[in-house]
Amino acid sequence: MNMEIRVKICGLRSAADVQVAAEAGAVYGGFVFFPKSPRNLTVEEAAPLALAAPLGLCKVALVVDPDNDSLDRILAAVPIDMLQLHGHESPQRVAEIRARYGLPVMKAVGVSGPEDLPQIDIYSQVADQLLIDAKPPKDAVLPGGNGLSFDWQLLARRKYWQRPWMLAGGLTPDNVAEACRMTGARQVDVSSGVESAPGVKDADKIRAFVEAARGVTGAKGAPPKLV
Ligand SMILES: O=C(O)c1ccccc1N[C@@H]1O[C@H](COP(=O)(O)O)[C@@H](O)[C@H]1O
Secondary structure: OEOOOEEEEEOOOOHHHHHHHHHHOOOEEEEEEOOOOOOEOOHHHHHHHHHOOOOOOEEEEEEOOOOHHHHHHHHHHOOOOEEEEOOOOOHHHHHHHHHHHOOOEEEEEEEOOHHHOHHHHHHHOOOOEEEEEEOOOOOOOOOOOOOOOOOOHHHHOOOOOOOOEEEEOOOOOOOHHHHHHHHOOOEEEEOHHHEEEOOEEOHHHHHHHHHHHHOOEOOOOOOOOOO
16 A cells, blocks of 8 residues: 655745646645755745745745744745744744744754654654754754765654654655655655755656655555644
């Protein structure tokens, strides 16, 4: 039996990217608001893309340790459905952002070894969803979007968390099915694995990724409820 795997394509930078992701069957589309990223968008660039996005695509704003002013600016102009916090936001800050903006919040947790797993439980108390990503190298410019994966066996023993979660980090059309089988992930997020160069999405890779995720077989039951 095929599993329903929900896909998020992150780092959409053009109307064509948004269209291709939605038509391929992605459920989430991510817009990056982080100037150091090759996928960064200004508020002015993101607004028309989000406004033109097909109904049904959950529009996610990826932010890194944002202050309220920057969130105010993004959310005043861009119709966003979910916030992805990808920095060092504390559990208290996650709860504060969630309460202040009334939007579902997905908190990224970086994993490189078993010592990182308790963070997932901690953030489960305050976030609507978790994004389990590879921990970036110490000298990395980006806290994510580096195309690096982590040892999926770390999740193989513990496939269930209190909140819906997405697997991220170094996923590609070639490895996404194996990653889902090994970890039990029902949602996946990809950025560099569907690009031809940093920040340049590749339509064929997007389609191949969604197709590969669709081919995952094995698990029973419905995927997590959309928040
Ligand atoms: O994509 C970015 O540029 C980015 C910048 C800052 C924080 C996170 C970022 N991307 C997220 O990182 C993971 C993994 O990406 P990849 O597939 O390994 O390239 C994913 O969740 C992106 O949303």
